[in-house]
Amino acid sequence: MKFSPLVQELIDTLKCLPGVGAKSAQRMAFHLLERNRAGGEKLANALGKAMIHIGHCQQCRNFTEDELCQICQSPKRKISETMCIVENPADVIAIEQTGEFQGRYFILMGHLSPLDGIGPDDLGLDVLSKQLETGQFREVILATNPTVEGEATAHYIAELASKYQLTISRIAHGVPVGGELEYVDGNTLSHAFSGRKSYQY
Amino acid sequence: MKFSPLVQELIDTLKCLPGVGAKSAQRMAFHLLERNRAGGEKLANALGKAMIHIGHCQQCRNFTEDELCQICQSPKRKISETMCIVENPADVIAIEQTGEFQGRYFILMGHLSPLDGIGPDDLGLDVLSKQLETGQFREVILATNPTVEGEATAHYIAELASKYQLTISRIAHGVPVGGELEYVDGNTLSHAFSGRKSYQY
Ligand SMILES: [Zn+2]
């Protein structure tokens, strides 16, 4: 015995969401059916539109329903000579929130992962090369995650970018601001030491 | 700065799923957009149909897209004299899988919860009364959860059902089969003692 066909279909399709197993899918289905039909309809609608209309920005690869994303469309960014390379769209949001950076982005949508069959072309590095070739950029900031995969990806891109006349930099690793030394992992702490700078009076 | 309008709308609507906050909603949206558009479209479709077409069985209140659910439609169940009352549709599946019960169900879709404003009518107890009134049933099995709310709900229904000429029973509480005594909580263990039966040779 199973649930009625439509209920079962709803539960089965909810399992395509990452981190959602049979039990959570059931709970989600019942919650929507019992307590939030309006929310469920809105989600169905948003999902349908998103899957059809959202593509990648032709320049930076970020998700957008337009040809160019909002950042790439901005006249000030268009002429920027700095490009920041990140793994994910959420990284762009995080960096934008700091207000620290006004240049262009390039979003890899992942990192090199040979075991998962994710190589340079999957990260759009061919597209990246063409943009660096134009000579518009004077600096490339590698802002991939400070993980093994993120470092390997940064290293690969640094080599690729070394063909062009530009500064290649990596965001600083170290003790998080406001963090307490005793709770920082050893790897971060050794980065903090090797990357030490002379004290500014 | 935010994501593009459609991406943001997708993330916002995903948050209507129970247990999904801003971070998981983002992760889900990116996963579908980047790795599983086909799955996302199927989900949009299933959700849309479900929200419109799934209603409640007129007899047992279970979710179904028909007037009567599959169980209530079965000729053998139709004439059953036993009714099992449970809190959720998933309980029906669990009980059906035991093969132990061939009667009818009544699904409360929750339990009494005055603080959340969930009273007898929200659980369909008026509908239940009308079915007991017909005289078809000889036994009502209270299979609500062995929680404070489940017990209170069982108690309320037992009182309501006592008006009719029928046996009212409660599923047995005790040590789970295969469980080890030392890991069973004290409350369950005292239920196991107070509900002890003479040993069957
Ligand atoms: Zn862009």
Ligand SMILES: [Zn+2]
């Ligand atoms: Zn039914």
